[in-house]
Amino acid sequence: MMRRTLFAAALAAILLPLSGKAQEDGPNIGQVTGNVQMLFQTYQEDSLIGAQVPPSKTGFNAFGNLIYTRGDFSAGMRYESYLDPILGYPGRFRGSGIGYRYANYAKENFEVTIGNFYEQFGSGLVLRAYEERQLGIDNALDGFRLILRPVQGMTLKGLVGKQRFDFDSRLINSPGIVRAFDGEINLNDAFERWAAVGTRVTVGASFVSRFQAGSTISKDTLVLQLPQNVGSWGYRAQIQKGGFQLMGEYVRKINDPNADNGFIYKDGEGILVNAGWSTKGLGINVGFKGVDNMQFRSDRNLQLFDLPVNYIPAITKQHTYNLAATLYPYATVVQGEVGWSAEVFYTIPKKSKLGGKYGTKISFQYATASSLDTTNLAGIDGLVNGYTRNSWKAGSELYIRDINFDISRKFSKGFKAKYAYFHFDFNTLATPVTTDYKGIVNADVHVVETQIRIKKGHSLRTEVQALFTGTDLKEVNGELKEVKQDKGDWATVLAEYSVSPHWFFSVLDQYNFGNPNPDQRVHYLYGTVGRIEGAHRLSIGYGKRREGIFCIGGVCRAVPASNGFEITFTSSF
């Protein structure tokens, strides 16, 4: 409370004397920018889809950011409200208050941040503090950060802080302390003899350590000391030459028995390699990822979305079409997985026989992830270290196979169309997105999207989607029958009418027409009206929404079914 008041008073002390002068002196006294995001939902009971009504009957999440900048100095804060949190958000977030505040001073050669900040070292495999507001993820650090640029091309970062964990009318931080260092150097910028070399090379290294008080744990007859300090480090390199790019990162972690790994003392290890080549009209990208016991948190007892220190990206890409994105979305198995992906983007040239007047865009991707190739250890070694990994080869269990293809073409000034196909072999035991099916779901998704320009400023976009799951042989009333996997087949139809630049209207119907249980063949109908005025946007929606998984960046959160109104307002100024 005291800290919050002092911070507000400090901001007032800076800003109050300035506000009077604002108009006389113009931009010299600095500037304030901000944004607002509000989300209000009402809830009605709907036993058919399992929509529950919380005691408050409504949910409200709101965020307001203000940043003050004057020359090299900036300061900002975010005011947040959860009155009460909307369903699907962490239910423990409560009340209104300041959830993020900082001051920053940046010169050419150094930068210092006091208070909250976000940060990412390399790909984030050892450290990533970030915000994914729609998922309720925010692991901002709270402390001090110093960035130095001693010579051109070199950046050194050091930080000490605690991570954001909870919000109850104020920011609540983790018990653990994070200390981290990172150094990165671009050889071409830093060394004269590299300056004229056509290949650009950047190398970097990081070290991250967490301190959390701890005593002992008991396992069988063993009493084991919990390490209070956990260390993690990584090396990385990036090479670019013309259309060629290669990125590699190797990381390790030691001394980290935690809730994710069943409190074993085994070292963690991770490797990420990505290579790409592209030229006008063609792009190719291949990636390999292996992670073994690399999940790192600033509280060893927590799981899921709470207090991650690092970020392990999923090997699959983020899909956007409703049925492809929400029914079987893949998220990294944090205990360990190995996977690879290959992707091609190609544009058939315009004015060619196949490409048509405007060209035709094609993309294809194959991505897969599996369990690790491991051997469980026996006896005391098993209790302490769990298992050993034999290689980076794929283990026996498939987690995901995602094959997708799309082709899109502009036929005329007023008509565009796209077809997309997706095939998933999705292990619901590895990524538990459904309680109705345990095992590998085979799903095919087809999407046809069209975009029609009706007259100046008026356009209609439609999507017709269908998802078909595979079948299993099951004994029903003594007979072997083919039964659809999971919730069976789905269809989605979307129509979106826009009157540029201010209005949009959309209707979405998601229909579970192939559910093995005829009572569950439900339509989820949802309509939205929106008005956009530059950087301000208001939308009002009403209807039913399916219980499902909402994912961003390979991190997913379960969202319960709901029925009711939703009003959103976003604005930047």
Next chain:
Amino acid sequence: MMMIRFLSLVSMMALVLSMGLAQDIPSIELKDLGDLTVDTRALVEEADGPVLFCFWATWCSPCKRELNNYADLYPDWQDETGVEIVAVSIDDPRSMMRVKPYVNSVAWDYTVLLDPNKAFARAMQVNNVPHTFLVNTEGEVVWQHNNYADGDEEELYEELLKLAE
């Protein structure tokens, strides 16, 4: 204490209102697709004409529609208004390496910057993508739009012509 907090909030709101909408471009260092470091404010200062910042991501369909539609019009816009388009990708480590192959495959002629932890997006008060900012030669944001529907480029084109006058 409540009073101080309240006063500080009111003073900030008053300050915001008194300053109008002129927003300058913050100075953030980002990497471009050639792994060169680019300072966002310096980019605006060094540009000959207005700059259009388009925040996008490889997973954002309306963003790609917007930038693909601009691509057809861009040569004319450049001739008539001198505008430079800067496409700022907020793809995170999961999809960051897909940006360059995608951009080359669709042959965008834009400067493309990578903002994987949203440092620039946050400083520009971007809530969600697509979000487009038109910046004049003084470095001030003169127009912005947080959405994309086919046809929105017509309003943008009018704004560009106003700046070119």
